[in-house]
Amino acid sequence: MVIQRIFRAVIMGPPGSGKGTVSARIAKTFGLKHVSSGDILRANIEAQTELGLLMKSCIDQGQLAPDDVMSRLILSDLRAMDRSSWLIDGFPRTxxxxxxxxxxxxxDTVINLNVPFETIKQRLSSRWTHLLSGRVYNVDFNPPKVPGFDDVTGEPLAQRDDDTPETVTRRLKxxxxxxxxxxxYYRSKGVLEIFSGTExxxxxxxxxxxxxxxxSPIKQKVS
Ligand SMILES: Nc1nc2c(ncn2[C@@H]2O[C@H](COP(=O)(O)OP(=O)(O)O)[C@@H](O)[C@H]2O)c(=O)[nH]1
Ligand SMILES: Nc1ncnc2c1ncn2[C@@H]1O[C@H](COP(=O)(O)OP(=O)(O)O)[C@@H](O)[C@H]1O
Incomplete structure (x- = not known):
């Protein structure tokens, strides 16, 4: 039987630093559940929920959604997975x-991806997303097998409304x-781990x- 205590992690970094890409690898390798605040908000916008409609203009303008709304949203998701190890991507942002x-x-740990802003601006202009799953592609870095379509579902990919150069500048600010x-905040608590680079x-x-x-990675026994 695999026994592993519950592990709770946060991944941080500027917009476009690779949080979603690295989170997918962490989820696959270590079996942590990936909770992405941006994916949750975009799913609400797609489904045209009341929350999604309220948050859309805020997100499209490159502003943060209100703290109380975000904290309630994410904490209620975490409560539903109380017995699982998780990795939160995009929360907390304040x-x-x-x-x-x-x-x-x-x-337990906060992973910070420290990627220069110049690198990010180039990447975001060529990011394509499968909005329902949050899978991300990039024309240069990890193109989809069929241009414009998600590898897993075959559904069309979209460019995010907030990935325009002006909005990216506002998000970086x-x-x-x-x-x-x-x-x-996390450095003072002794849980911050910084990873710097451009790739x-x-x-x-x-x-x-x-x-x-x-x-331990998944499928490996621990003593
Ligand atoms: N060129 C390049 N693109 C990357 C690299 N890492 C991630 N990307 C792409 O950059 C964009 C932003 O990455 P993403 O994981 O969505 O970042 P997030 O906004 O921090 O979650 C996506 O289109 C990724 O496919 C990299 O090393 N090089
Ligand atoms: N924790 C949060 N607090 C406030 N706003 C958030 C939060 N998470 C996501 N958002 C909103 O959703 C947008 C997209 O988030 P995300 O997909 O995590 O973007 P990024 O690729 O910029 O890291 C943010 O620019 C912001 O408007």
């Missing part, structure tokens, strides 16, 4: 959100003013080795 998370759960203080394939082996030191 100190107030980190405090709300802290009140409910103790986070919001990151600097509202999200960078969260890094300090996900070079950053990933370091993230993988770090997580190997903390938990």
């Amino acid at each position: 100190v107030s959100q980190s405090e709300a998370l802290d009140d409910a759960y103790s986070v 919001a990151y600097q003013t509202q999200t960078e203080p969260v890094l300090e 996900t394939n070079k950053i990933w082996p370091h993230v993988e080795a770090f997580l190997h030191s903390k938990l």
Whole structure:
């Protein structure tokens, strides 16, 4: 029988730093459940829920959604997976959100992808997303097998409305003013691990080795 204690992690980094890409690899290798705040919001927009309709203009303008809405949304999802190990991507994005998370759960580790803004701007103009699953592609880095269509479902891919150059600039500003203080919050708690670089394939082996030191990959027995 595989016995592993519950592991709770957060992945941070500026928009386009590779959080979704690295999270998919972590989920596959270590079996953590991937919770993406952006995917949850986009699913609500697609389904035209009340929340989705309220949040759409905020997201399209490159602004953060209100803290209380986000904290309620993510914490209710986490409560539904109380017995699972998880990795949250895109939350917390403000100190107030980190405090709300802290009140409910103790986070074991925070992985920060430190990627230069110049690298990010290039990437986001060629990001294509399967909106329902959150799978991401890139014309240069990981193109879909059939251009314009998701590898798994065969459904069409879309470019995000907030990936235009002007909105990306606004999102990077919001990151600097509202999200960078969260890094300090976690540094002071001693759980922050920083991974710097410009290529996900070079950053990933370091993230993988770090997580190997903390938990076992799936399908491997632990003593
Ligand atoms: N050129 C290039 N693109 C990358 C690399 N890593 C990720 N991407 C692409 O960059 C975009 C942003 O990555 P994503 O994982 O969505 O970042 P997130 O916004 O932090 O979740 C996507 O189109 C990825 O396919 C990389 O090393 N090189
Ligand atoms: N924790 C959060 N707090 C506030 N707004 C959020 C949060 N997570 C996502 N959003 C909103 O959704 C948008 C897209 O989020 P995400 O997919 O995580 O983007 P990125 O690729 O920029 O990291 C953000 O720019 C923001 O408007």
